[in-house]
Structure formats: C-alpha cells, structure tokens
Amino acid sequence: MKPEISIITVGVDDLERAFAFYRALFDISDEQIGAGEDHVAFFFDDKFSFVLFPREQIAQTAGKPESLEGTPGFVLSHRAESPEAVDDILARVLVAGGAVITPGTESEWGYSAYFEDSEGNVWELMAQPKAN
Template sequence: MKPKINIITIGVDELERAFVFYRALFDIEDDKIGAGEDHVAFFFDEDFSFVLFPREQIAQTAGKPEALEGTPGFVLSHQAENADEVDAILERVLIGGGSIIAAGTETEWGYSAYFEDTEGNVWELMASPAAN
C-alpha cells in the first residue's frame, strides 16, 4: 500500500457544535459541504475530505461496544484502486500484526474494509464501485 490519506474522519460529541466550529475554521463554500443525519463532510478537492462523525459511531466502526477511554477518536481512510487491492492490503495487515475489524464488503458506496494497526488506530480501506 502506498499510503495516501483520502479522508480523515474524527469523532465528535456534538455534531452541530463541531460543524459550526469547523465551518468557521475552514471558511469553505456551501457547495463543498455534504451532510447527513450522522455526519458532515468537507470536500477540499477530489482527493481529500474531512468528516465529522459521532464518537459513539466511531467506536462501533472500531469494533468497540462504546466510546470508552482508549477508543480511537478518528479513522484514516485510504482509497484503493479496486476490491482486489483492498483484500491484498488486508493480507499485509495480518502479516504485520494488525487485526481486521471488518473484512471487505460490497456496499452501495463501493467495496470497503476496516482494520486496526498494532496500536489500536483504525483505518478504512475503500474502492469505488466498479463501472457498469
């Protein structure tokens, strides 16, 4: 894997409060902001986004029952070329001593997986859906 961080997702306790703060900090146009019930994304260019996500949901993503001390407060995301590359990276994770939180799965957003490094930091691997 040639690491390229495409998305940084941070856990927040109050989504609206965090949104107001980061919107003012980033001074970004409305058309560069995407929001859903459980997240806000700031799109800086075609290759990098910064996402706010409830801390409790970050805990679930990390395979933890709740956001206790030691639960990661962020997720690093790497955009792979395709599903095969995602799976190949997961193999290297295991060889290196990391653990797989969620194996590669096809979703509406593409193919994604989550792993934890040897220090408990969470990564998401994703590949865009194949073109039909």
C-alpha cells in the same frame, strides 16, 4: 500499500457544535459541504475529505461496545485501486501484526474494510464503485 489519506474522519460528541466550529474555521463554499443525519463532510478536492462523525459510531466501527477511554477518536481512510487491492492490503495487515475489524464488504459506497494497526489505530480501506 503506499498510503494516500483520502478521508480523515474525526469523532465528535456534538455534531452541530463541531460543524459550526469547522464551518467557521474552513474557507470552503457551501457546495463543498455534504451532510447526513449522522455526519458532515467537507470536500476539499477530488482526493481529500474531512468528515465529522459521532464518537459513539466510531467506537462501533472500531468494534468497541461503546466509546471508552482509548477508543480511537479518528479514522484514516485509504483509497485503494480495486476491491482486490483492498483484500491484498488486509492480508498484509495480518502478516504485519494488525487486526481486521471488518473484512471487505460491498455497499452503495463501494468496497470497503476496516483494520487496526498494532497500536489500535483504525484505518478504512475503500475502493469506489466502478462508474456505470
């Protein structure tokens, strides 16, 4: 895997407060911001996004029962070329001593999986759905 960080997701305790902070900090137009009930995304270009996500939900993504000390406060996302590439990288993760948190799964966002490295840092692998 040649890492290309496509998304950095940061865990926050207060989504509205964090949004206000980063909105004031980043020089970005309103058209480059997307928000849902549980997240805010800043789209800097076609290859990089910065996302705010509740820390409790990051804990769940990481397979932890709750957000305790040592729960990752961020997720690094790597955009793979295909679902097969996602699965190939997961196989390499296991050989290298990491652990698969969530195996490759198809969703409306594409094909994705989560793993943790040997130190417990969480990565997302994703392959976007093919255009119709």
